[in-house]
Amino acid sequence: MKSKPPSKPKTHLHLHQEEPQNPSEFSFAIARIAVSQICQSVGYKATQLSALNALTVVATKYLEAIAKSASSLANTSNRTQSNLLDLTLALHHLVTLHTSTLFSISSSSGGIIRDLADFVSFHDEIPFAKPIPRPQITSIPSWASSSSSSFSHVPKWLPRFPDSVISCSVNERKCGETSWEDLVLGGGGIETECSTSSSNVIEQEKLKEGKLELDLERTGKVRFRITTTRGRGGGGGGGGLRRVYREEKRACWNHHNHHYNNITNNSINDDDVLDDDDQSNGIFDDEGLKNSGFKRKRRW
Amino acid sequence: MNQNQQQQSSDGRHDDDAAHSDFLASLMDYTPTIPDELVEHYLAKSGFQCPDVRLIRLVAVATQKFVSEVASDALQQCKARQAAVVKDKRDKQQKDKRLIFTMEDLSRSLREVSIEVFYDIYMPVLL
Numbered sequence: 004m005k006s007k008p009p010s011k012p013k014t015h016l017h018l019h020q021e022e023p024q025n026p027s028e029f030s031f032a033i034a035r036i037a038v039s040q041i042c043q044s045v046g047y048k049a050t051q052l053s054a055l056n057a058l059t060v061v062a063t064k065y066l067e068a069i070a071k072s073a074s075s076l077a078n079t080s081n082r083t084q085s086n087l088l089d090l091t092l093a094l095h096h097l098v099t100l101h102t103s104t105l106f107s108i109s110s111s112s113g114g115i116i117r118d119l120a121d122f123v124s125f126h127d128e129i130p131f132a133k134p135i136p137r138p139q140i141t142s143i144p145s146w147a148s149s150s151s152s153s154f155s156h157v158p159k160w161l162p163r164f165p166d167s168v169i170s171c172s173v174n175e176r177k178c179g180e181t182s183w184e185d186l187v188l189g190g191g192g193i194e195t196e197c198s199t200s201s202s203n204v205i206e207q208e209k210l211k212e213g214k215l216e217l218d219l220e221r222t223g224k225v226r227f228r229i230t231t232t233r234g235r236g237g238g239g240g241g242g243g244l245r246r247v248y249r250e251e252k253r254a255c256w257n258h259h260n261h262h263y264n265n266i267t268n269n270s271i272n273d274d275d276v277l278d279d280d281d282q283s284n285g286i287f288d289d290e291g292l293k294n295s296g297f298k299r300k301r302r303w
Numbered sequence: 304m305n306q307n308q309q310q311q312s313s314d315g316r317h318d319d320d321a322a323h324s325d326f327l328a329s330l331m332d333y334t335p336t337i338p339d340e341l342v343e344h345y346l347a348k349s350g351f352q353c354p355d356v357r358l359i360r361l362v363a364v365a366t367q368k369f370v371s372e373v374a375s376d377a378l379q380q381c382k383a384r385q386a387a388v389v390k391d392k393r394d395k396q397q398k399d400k401r402l403i404f405t406m407e408d409l410s411r412s413l414r415e416v417s418i419e420v421f422y423d424i425y426m427p428v429l430l
Contacts, residue, residue, distance in 0.1 A: 030341060030344055030345070033338070033341050034337070034341060034345075037336050037337045037338070037341070038370055040336050041336055041367060041370045041371050041374060042370075042374045042404055044336075044371070045371055045374040045375045045378055046375075046378050046402060047374070047378060047402050047403070047404045048401070048402050048403070049401070049402070049403045049404070050403065050404035051403065051404060051405050051406055053406050053422065054404050054405055054406045054408075054409045055404065057406065057409060057420055057422070058370065058373065058374070058409060061370075061373070061413065061418060061420075062337075062366055062369070062370050063345055065366055065369055065370075066342060066345040066346065066349075066362065066366050067345055067346075067348060067349040068349075069346075069351075069362055069365065069366070070345065070346040070348070070349035070350060070351035070362075071349045071350065071351075073351055074349065074350040074351045074352070083352060084352045084353055084354070085351055085352065085353050085358070086353070086358075087323060087327075087358060087361075090353075090358055090361060090362065091323075094365055100417065101369075101416035101417055101418075102416075113322060113323070115365075116322055116323055116326055117322060118368070119326065119361070119364055119365060119368060120322065120325075120326045120329070122364065122367075122368045123326075123329065123330065123333050123364060124329075126371070128333055128334050129336040130334055130336070131334075131336060131337075131338045135338050135340065
């Protein structure tokens with residue numbers, strides 16, 4: 004349970020712990036390196052790991068305590084951002100808690116700053132042992148430069164979508180696509196997910212073909228046609244993806260983004276029901292409307 | 304009397320302000336051991352919002368000062384214990400090489416800053 008704190012130039016810290024598994028462990032590991040460096044600068048040559056961990060926990064809690072009291076002091080002054088005065092007062096509160104010597108606590112809170120200035124001037128700089136990659140400030144294009152009015156609902160300060168989204172056609176964006184698994188397996192509520200890149204469309208087609216193996220054996224050939232339809236029906240289909248089998252084995256995508264009813268197994272495998280020629284686009288009507296012969300005249 | 308006291312306090316404040324600004328300027332030259340990003344992470348975790356880097360460094364320096372105080376206190380405890388042992392056994396040189404940061408010294412020095420640390424002195428035996 005003993006290991007050396009990292010020393011320059013080598014920083015071999017042979018720990019028996021595993022790699023950090025989550026972000027809190029990661030930040031704790033970094034803090035442990037810094038604390039061990041401070042211990043080494045004080046004069047220690049070796050440390051017990053449990054003692055090092057305990058001191059790291061104390062250091063992190065100290066940081067959090069400073070932050071808490073400084074932010075609460077700022078909040079009581081109707082501010083959200085803390086300034087130097089908040090910080091000084093918070094430090095003063097903390098120092099009065101943990102120092103027992105009376106002479107170090109001055110009546111004004113500026114004494115803390117003087118103590119820190121003395122510390123800075125007296126102690127040498129100890130740079131952190133590991134190299135720290137500085138974040139590169141890359142220019143992220145924001146919506147402010149975008150001129151498309153279709154995205155006017157997006158706040159201007161947000162970064163733009165990646166290019167693949169914008170370059171796909173408007174029709175594809177507007178079509179509501181659902182996962183084929185849900186349709187084929189007869190899922191209840193179907194979620195509309197707009198697949199916004201052409202690769203996704205290809206993947207979905209592949210998925211379709213995979214699921215359709217049984218059907219292909221039976222029917223032989225499947226052809227898909229993506230059309231832009233307006234108006235006609237879609238009451239039952241709504242924003243859902245509808246695949247319709249006809250004698251010609253044509254299938255069509257329903258482009259409406261409206262709320263739709265559940266699509267059951269029966270309606271999906273209707274090879275026989277949808278026979279109408281006037282519905283050349285193969286738009287699905289729900290069962291009730293179909294049976295009543297209701298001709299949809301509205302346009303969506 | 305009151306006016307004198309008030310004048311002194313206001314002068315004190317001016318001095319403090321000057322000291323503050325000087326210190327903050329000097330702080331940018333000094334790199335604290337605790338990296339800025341780590342400090343920012345822990346401060347953000349507790350709700351401290353500040354775009355100023357100098358305040359982040361101030362917090363880092365304050366924490367570094369605290370940790371070094373605790374560590375040096377523990378070192379003094381360790382040396383005091385070794386000195387007590389040396390008087391008995393006269394193995395001075397051997398003991399000086401092995402300054403180990405132990406839980407016992409740490410708990411004693413943390414008690415000085417009103418932090419209680421509980422630790423087990425028995426190691427579990429792994430079969």
